[in-house]
Amino acid sequence: MKHAFFKFLTVALLTGFICSCNTEATKTETAAGFSLDSVKAAIAASNKIFGASFATGDSVAFANCYTSDGCIYNANMPKVCGTAGIQSFLSMGYKSGLRNVVLTTEEVMGGKEAVVETGKYEVFIANNVSVEKGKFVVAWKEENGKWKMHRDIWNSDAPPPPPAK
Numbered sequence: 001m002k003h004a005f006f007k008f009l010t011v012a013l014l015t016g017f018i019c020s021c022n023t024e025a026t027k028t029e030t031a032a033g034f035s036l037d038s039v040k041a042a043i044a045a046s047n048k049i050f051g052a053s054f055a056t057g058d059s060v061a062f063a064n065c066y067t068s069d070g071c072i073y074n075a076n077m078p079k080v081c082g083t084a085g086i087q088s089f090l091s092m093g094y095k096s097g098l099r100n101v102v103l104t105t106e107e108v109m110g111g112k113e114a115v116v117e118t119g120k121y122e123v124f125i126a127n128n129v130s131v132e133k134g135k136f137v138v139a140w141k142e143e144n145g146k147w148k149m150h151r152d153i154w155n156s157d158a159p160p161p162p163p164a165k
Helices: 002-031 036-056 059-063 082-095
Strands: 066-073 100-110 115-125 129-143 146-156
Touching: 036 059, 036 082, 036 100, 036 115, 036 146, 059 082, 066 082, 066 129
Parallel strands: 066 146
Antiparallel strands: 100 115, 115 129, 129 146
16 A cells, blocks of 8 residues: 555656646746747748749848848859848849749748748749749748848759750
């Protein structure tokens, strides 16, 4: 009987200890002011602005989706960094006929210092004609109270071109 009581007491104390540890971890996360769900919502809102600015060629709104020292890593070209470079990048794409991009977020993970988003994209020209599909990884960073793209890299699902002869 005594043995059963001590087993019960041990289990009860361990359960209480485990529950108190989990509660403290939750308080720490909340006290730090970080919520992954609110960051996911901020990313979704920013991606809508990103797509709308891409569709209209609004390079200012497009670049505002990035941190002031944000960088784009596109295939077959040097990285593009900073607000002016990112604005020029969009202008170049718009002049070449690109008119829309659809982003599909697949995963968001991270913490207060940085968050990583992975997903798929599809790019369109006039008349909603798809010209490219691929995947992306974006490192997000908070700047002046807003989550913005800090590092943006993507690559096409299309096979590489054949070697030149």
